[in-house]
Amino acid sequence: MNVSIIGTTGYGGAELLRILQHHPEFNIKSIHSTKEDLPIWNEYPHLYGIMDKALQKIDPDQIAEQSEIVFLATPSGISGKLAEAFSGKSIKVIDLSGDLRIPADEYLEWYKHEPANESLVEKAVYGLSEWHHEEIAAAELISNPGCYPTSTLLSLAPIVKENLIDPTGIIVDAKSGVSGAGRSLSRTTSYAEANENLRVYKVNQHQHTPEIEQQLMNWNAGIKPITFTTHLLPITRGIMTTSYVQLTKEYTTSQILELFQSVYEKHPFIRIRPENTFPSVKEVAGSNYCDIGVHADSRTGRLTVVSVIDNLMKGAAGQAVQNANIMSGLDEAAGLGFVPLYP
């Protein structure tokens, strides 16, 4: 099955290459970028001798002819336009950007630039693989979830859906490695200023906030605006979300864990950690896992939920391939069985 990638020179694109290189069913038919003509190893020397493909210009007709799926690993603002260019062509589209995730008015407010075509946003299926399997299987256009929303939503879903918590007081303290900021250069992601540092950014203003709230509200209409804070960690890969919620009655940690286990037992990429243990971000590095640990505090009646993912894998390229698998009728785990790289 042929697939194409647009936006191959970013970190999401590079991770798609790593995954697809050994995928048992997908064949990388073409890779595209505005930097055309150079072999991809020129941009990414780690691919020297592994992949000789040259970057090609972006020709939607030709891509649609050659491939069955196209991944848009392009930035917000670009992806929406590309999704439109592919609209109506016989090719499935998986967009990794934020362009198709939230309605136009919210997009404008949080992303501060022009939204994508509204009909596309409506048509796009939100690709949170574990929760929208059927819609994804039937979809032509996927809006792949953001990295922070993936970690947050997977770890809050059971308790939000089952009404175990006060839906008006959700607080998410999120931390991400710098690869989440993409490959474009900035002072805050330069080594000398990111290393030995921890920086809080976009306080109460992160564009992933409405994406998280929208999905939480779909699960539980009582949800009120959440507090969502993001920190830049001095690591390359990995996200941890530490969430704080008020339990509606006295639950023990083990009761909560049972719920999580039963909800996720059929899902190969969700690992619920045993009581009194918590995942750390390195324990999922390079893999598609989302690991979750919880603790109910009897002193305060609050629940702490800790969730980790590799932001380039389950938070981007890994989940995109998982969705491609589902759309193609394959096992959702096909080609995604990476054991975490530890240490």
Added chain:
Amino acid sequence: MNVSIIGTTGYGGAELLRILQHHPEFNIKSIHSTKEDLPIWNEYPHLYGIMDKALQKIDPDQIAEQSEIVFLATPSGISGKLAEAFSGKSIKVIDLSGDLRIPADEYLEWYKHEPANESLVEKAVYGLSEWHHEEIAAAELISNPGCYPTSTLLSLAPIVKENLIDPTGIIVDAKSGVSGAGRSLSRTTSYAEANENLRVYKVNQHQHTPEIEQQLMNWNAGIKPITFTTHLLPITRGIMTTSYVQLTKEYTTSQILELFQSVYEKHPFIRIRPENTFPSVKEVAGSNYCDIGVHADSRTGRLTVVSVIDNLMKGAAGQAVQNANIMSGLDEAAGLGFVPLYP
């Protein structure tokens, strides 16, 4: 003015040496450790050619005779016993451990080993320099605050004292560099397992919790148990506490900032950051500053308070010297004017 240090081979002790080496008034009279006889540069080669003193055995009588102040940079469990040994002698004692901070029953519950003598705990003045200046000035025995409590308390004090927030719902998401764990070896602080990682630890069980709650309750009797979560960052120095509180009415960020500025305007080590900016941990590295930024979110009615310190400075040795200055009638900033080492 002669001072002595016990527990010189730990990181807190080493930082005391760095500060005191250039202090205009204090003279390091003697350094002590169970590893006696070796010159200190044998343990810490960065002091080669700077400090030739040898580690001596711990003889309280002799120390009390020679010095006016002794710093106990020893671990919890040891410090309490040493404080007792100095009790009644004519020497001021500043203990950097947790042994004298909380009552015996709470100590037993959270530290899980035998508490120090209760009368000492009662006698000890809690050395949060900015808030207990007068008691410190008159004290013979100081219990130096913990690193996390220092960052948390300094950044919550104005709003807790002034009753701007719901005192029943304080959530503190704290992050620390590995030097906070001390110099003894452990798997979680080994390079291969701490690097490129973020780890949550002692969830709802960190021993600094009762210390923070006790002080908050002193300021505001309505305070209920807080949620306090600690994370291990892949950095050597630095703490950030991100606190979440519910405002009791609609305050703007700028109103809150005004309060902080007026509360702290006479305090040389507290820097209140301008609206829409937040401190990062590297911006205080090697210095005694505590930098604070806040944001009031009108969507949720919650306030986010971000505070950073260098855990070895304002979180340990720096604040200890600040207290020594106050106890000795010196300018509290004497010898502490380190500009942060950036980048």
Added chain:
Amino acid sequence: MNVSIIGTTGYGGAELLRILQHHPEFNIKSIHSTKEDLPIWNEYPHLYGIMDKALQKIDPDQIAEQSEIVFLATPSGISGKLAEAFSGKSIKVIDLSGDLRIPADEYLEWYKHEPANESLVEKAVYGLSEWHHEEIAAAELISNPGCYPTSTLLSLAPIVKENLIDPTGIIVDAKSGVSGAGRSLSRTTSYAEANENLRVYKVNQHQHTPEIEQQLMNWNAGIKPITFTTHLLPITRGIMTTSYVQLTKEYTTSQILELFQSVYEKHPFIRIRPENTFPSVKEVAGSNYCDIGVHADSRTGRLTVVSVIDNLMKGAAGQAVQNANIMSGLDEAAGLGFVPLYP
């Protein structure tokens, strides 16, 4: 084909688990350690849900009965004894330690503890996969090369064998990540003291020196003692060796590169970089590649040879599996096609 691993709790053992978990032909039959009875994910939580095997005690008879190959991922000093215990049993042995690499007298001098049985050392085939393919294919006992020797030897082989350089003046400046020091705890590999640091160690005394010299002399009898210096890098994985040699006559960089390319063109894991480019260690992270770049300096008549590997892969577990493949008549690259994890 069943295989067993002894010494599974070290980093080399963990990396064997990662590789073998997806190997198309090898099945992990049993894992062994002195810490028996616990499931391996207890030691390595990143394997939670992936591998439920418990660590077993080390029973050579039983292992030999069940498996066709056993990997000894045990420390020097232990491996030799285990190799002896397996001697004469019908199982192939691959030892990752230094115990079987050099003669007893040299071992004693450089390793400073008792050597292994001399007949085993003589019997063991040195498993430098690219150069000893035939002996490996026929071997019962493999001494897997050290991490530094692998990088050094692969990058010097063509010019040493072809006599392009002065064999009396080889200088190798080597740098390694901390995982090379193994999983036991030490001050120099603690985060606070390894991070933001570079440390030189065992100057002119590293135990890999005689291993490198022995192989170089096999290739070129004129080789004289080399200068070999090792540095500890603040990274987890990766080795770079920067070697300096005097060319015997005026060669251009491109002539040298041609030689390397022709020597290694059939070898899937050796990547010779194009002129004017050099590999960096992250470009091979998590993979079995050894990447080489060279530059001939006409000002000095010297050649600089830069080589990088992942010390846990091509420098340990990866090469061990490559050798297991060769011993088993499989494609030497079977199960080793990991694309480097970048960034």
Added chain:
Amino acid sequence: MNVSIIGTTGYGGAELLRILQHHPEFNIKSIHSTKEDLPIWNEYPHLYGIMDKALQKIDPDQIAEQSEIVFLATPSGISGKLAEAFSGKSIKVIDLSGDLRIPADEYLEWYKHEPANESLVEKAVYGLSEWHHEEIAAAELISNPGCYPTSTLLSLAPIVKENLIDPTGIIVDAKSGVSGAGRSLSRTTSYAEANENLRVYKVNQHQHTPEIEQQLMNWNAGIKPITFTTHLLPITRGIMTTSYVQLTKEYTTSQILELFQSVYEKHPFIRIRPENTFPSVKEVAGSNYCDIGVHADSRTGRLTVVSVIDNLMKGAAGQAVQNANIMSGLDEAAGLGFVPLYP
């Protein structure tokens, strides 16, 4: 004594601010940059509350009127022009760039852009403080040494001057933290690509090569072109140079150390490490020290010389202030007694 800084927003400029803020004799009169008008803490928030000065435009006449010394912390290419603008004015100039270090023809060859005015290059005194004290004391214009040359030259001087080594075969393997590359953004110094990495760069082409050779030749006319290789370390501050030289006869390590000790015994910033110990880069972080360790290898007749500095201190701003002290008749160590920040 008033001083001014031009190029204040780079890392060298920021380090000058840190040092001069507490200098007992120098007063920062003005700071300059092309980004004028903003307070410096806007660019460097760690200076918030410490320094309120605004960046001013660069007006040589005004600067010369106000200050006695001006530091040019500007990039190569700019510094030369500025030095010319100050020429003839009554102000001492210390240039931290490479513009005034080597003759025009060599500059063109290695720096690949237009050299500075030749008469300035000739007039400038090379500010290697320990070796040119008298010329510096009398100088009006100082060319401050490069970071790599400082570490290399200080550690080779005794053996080159005393003719203990073969002057035709010097090999320097140098490693630097990323702050050495300055504050402008680049892919190789971005966090995601520098972290967990080691990169070799400008192999046999680094512009500091002729600067090192020129000074070595001044000391020993027999010196031939050296091999000089530079590596980018994943640390912010610090340089290590590991040098390899052939001894002309059998010297022991202790004989060599005696020579170093006697040569440097009056120099407060040079620390010769005891036999069998070597400095690591973190042991000089934030300080003006250059630490040196050596080992003579009887197997090879070669000497290994290891030297470390903080590239922003002894490698740039620290040495610049040391030179300013000497030029002003102060103790050369005035204001430079920073104890290394460890850990």
